[in-house]
Amino acid sequence: MTEIHNPILDVQGLEKHFGGITAIGGLDMRVGEGITGLIGPNGAGKTTFFNCVTGALTPDAGRVEFADGDITGKRPSAVAQEGLVRTFQIPRELPEMTVRENLQLAPRGQSGERLTQAWLRGDEFATDEVRVREKATEMAEFLEIDHVLDAKAGTLSGGQRKLLELARVLLTEPDMILLDEPLAGVNPTLEQKILDRIHDLESQGYSFLFIEHDIDVIMETCERVVVMHQGQVLTSGEPADVKSDDRVIEAYLGEEV
Amino acid sequence: MALADFFISLLTFVTIYSLFGLGLNVKFGFTGLIDFGHVAYFMIGAYVTVFVAMPAGLSETYEGLTGLGLATAFAGVPGGDLLGWLVALVVGMAAAALVSLLVGIPTIRLREDYLAITALGIATILNAVFHNERWLFNGAFGIREVHEPLSGVFPIGTGSFQLNLLLFGLPSVAILGYAAYRTAKVVRPLGVRPALLGTGATLALAGSVVFVITTMTGLVVDLGVLALNVDNTIAFVLLVGSVVAGRAALTETDHIGALLALASALLFTLWYLGQPLVALVADGETADLLLNLFWLYDATAGSAGGLDYDRFFFLFTLAFLVGAYLWVERTVNSPYGRVLRAVREDESVPEALGKPTFRYKIQSLMFGSALAGAAGGLWAANIGFIDPTQFASTVTFFAYTAVIIGGTANNRGVVLGTAVFWVINSGTRFLDDFFPSEYAQQLAALRLILIGALLIVILYYRPEGMLGEQDYDINLGRGGASDD
Amino acid sequence: MASAGLLDALLQGLITGMIIAAGALGLSLIYSIAEVPNFAHGDMITIGAYLALALNKPGAIPFVPEFGGLPLIAAGVLGVAVAGSTGAIYEVAIFRRFRSKGADLITMVIVSLGLALVLRNVVLFLVGSGNINYDTERVTNTNVELYLTGNGLSVQTVQRQAGDLVTLGEWGYGWLSLLAIVVVAAAVGVGVYRWRSDDASFETVHLVSPRVFGVASGIVALAALATVLQGAPHTIDAAVWSTSVGVSIKYGVIIGLTLVTMLAMNLLLKGTKTGRAMRATADNMALAEIRGVNINRVQLVVWVLAALLTALAGVLTGWFASNLNPNMGFSLLLPIFAAVIMGGITSPYGAVLASLIIGVSMDVGVFLLPAEFATYRTAIAFVILIGVLLVKPEGLWGDV
Structure with missing residues (x-):
């Protein structure tokens, strides 16, 4: 097991139980810069791990540190404010809002998002909004969904939804992104496009933790891989x-029996 | 009561309930919170406003908490009672917001259906408290000592009959004219043939109703009306003609909204101006027509006529509605409003993107409740008497119906929906005159059956309501400068 | 003469809980299987009660031809049956259509609200807002007075007949027989529980859970022993403690009917093919459909069953309180919702248990609190619900 000396995300002794079932049992994981793959058979607890780290679920025990700050048990919004965001396995677009609105929602620290500012300081948030709008358009161009900017998000195709989901978390300008199967149900052309973008972004300084089932994709994309099995880290390197x-191999084969 | 007076009181009603509906729209339309206890904030706004404004010892039958007497506190200043009342209203709004905060903290994290039932329960309990605790606000006996701001000033007028007529009559006609102009703009895309067919259908329908009504003896329905005679045959033929023409109009155009607008404008004109016009043609009588046209002018107010308190109060509530409308518009047309709508669509998304959704939901709840509180304060001043039975849960359900009819998440839709709702509910009350009075309760129940059915039908065939969700536009200004 | 006390309030609460349970059972079916948080449930109760009224006392309803009326039992059975068909109407005419459009929870809430408005006003339209009662024999309450004396427990049954108190019966138990009764009854209960849970392997689906079996046998044993071991009464002048419990034949009928209904529901859900289909649908409607469950049929059954249950609750409420009015159902809506949410919406048994808890707390609460709080009877149910939701937002027996 290779050691990460300078982890961004440091998880120690994480536990989560549902009724009598242990989803995560005493998990330790350190994730550094770059692209890290997270693999494991179905039911290994990968998504539960994401949920615990990002605050969607409160862990029963353990400690989660991100960028040297303790984020254990914080609400998802607080975790996101720290610069750790996640995508959802099934994209959650906001169907009745346009793609542009979906994107403009994302950037952190918009002054007009505070009630008092929205009521009293129209001039200030308008300047902000111009900037947000430009960023959203740029991001849409970068991920090649700019032709549907004014469509309702509910009308998008499956692949476009995946891209929208990715674009939204990128617009929050995070330090690390947890990607929950960004390639599931995506055609090969789009898959390559998404992977290319992830590489582009890595070179810009973003870090990724990346759940993926396709071992070959992981081999090509990641510098480091963590394997989860039955709620624990089996190995990494x-x-x-x-x-x-x-x-x-046993863990994966065991699943197929 | 003259028709113009009834018109004014209906308008005031619609204005106050629109304000109430705007508050609901903030919660339900833009944030997706099902608050079935919305009426509780209406009640709190009404009671607290009255309580803060009410001077002590006005009445021996009042056994509740002693009023704070703000209405008389500023008596030295000109318009001091208005100032005192406005402060009371602000306190009422704040009280409503504060109570909603207390209710919201434990309940707002709950699933939407749990929130709905808990809110309904809390509103029911609050109403029971107001009903049972006489030491609080006089319990079931209600409060009769409601301060009506500026009521001492009215009626106002210049002393000159002609000037008064000009001063109040001209704006009245101008407003009617503007309404006609806006309606014409909506109706225009209809084209000539469908418009004529629609007009024909509406007139035939009205004619049919008039024939049935005028043949009734003693304004009482009896079985004789249903017998075959010349009048009934004409009425029946007109009715069939109306249906045929209406169907033809519907098949010829896609602009159903325009057709509806045309029909309602015609019906309104017939109702409001038809009878006076008949009087004018038949007897050369102009008084009724003028009174209806110059509806802001009250001939009976003072020696030379003028603006009476009811008319003033309508304008007063209208000012509040306009202010609240702009306020809500400003809120939803901002990045803040965008987050609210994101919460409505899927709360987990804004939360995962770093927006503290709990805070947004609480703020939305408080804002909506404060608007309901303002509506409550106006309601009390308009009615002049409050008791807990005015604030039953049905009021909340009426507001939901009105918002859904007009278009959820559409502020104009709220006003339109409220108008449609209350025209159905109050406007059909004149039909009561044609039935024996012992059926009044039956007719009230029948109206509510229709409203309940209408709610279901609209949700099925047109869930977005008459106008659909509004468009949003964050004003970017030039170089950032923007204001309303 | 003894006065009513906690024991009386407990029994009252049990009856209240039983009535709530009949409504809650139906609501939990609709909630979990049809996925409709049914705000019309209270008014369905009202409709059931008035359907029985139309058959029992046709003269009271202007639009029903006078035909003399049926005895309440027949009218109740027929009324409940007719109410079942109204359930089918709600499903076919309204909820099936919205389901096929994929309506969300909020829409379903508001649709049910519209239905509630229609139903309540149909009653107002046809009957009016006045209080009314069934045409049936008056049932006289019997007071069971318990006296604890130095020699043991003494029991008197007293009834008011034509203004005078008449003592119907008088008997007593010595300390020894009291002890025997309690110990033997408890032993029977525990024994039966052990016996029922002994053969339990993991796959066994109990038709009736061992715990319920145990409690029921304990109560039966208690009653049997108490009858058998009746002895001579003691002098009650020196009673250290006394209490009076009002009972009537109504209590027995309500407890009996509700229990039989629950048992029937239990058999249906666990022992029949339709029941399995219903449970599969509650679990995951889409999956159940893929597996060949006829969803529309299941939902129809659910709505009919729920309507039957609400009508039963309605008739029982109207009969128990000797009073029907158009708001009777709505005032039960909050406690019923409280029970269903508290019990966890997917668990009918949780809902029944929560109903009993809520019924008992309402009546015991009113007994314990100062008299001026009696008007907040429903509020007590609600405070409990909010407390539970604060601690466990998913309900007591939440759907984990």
């Missing part, structure tokens, strides 16, 4: 090492 690890 270089993709090539992990791929040949007997325990990993």
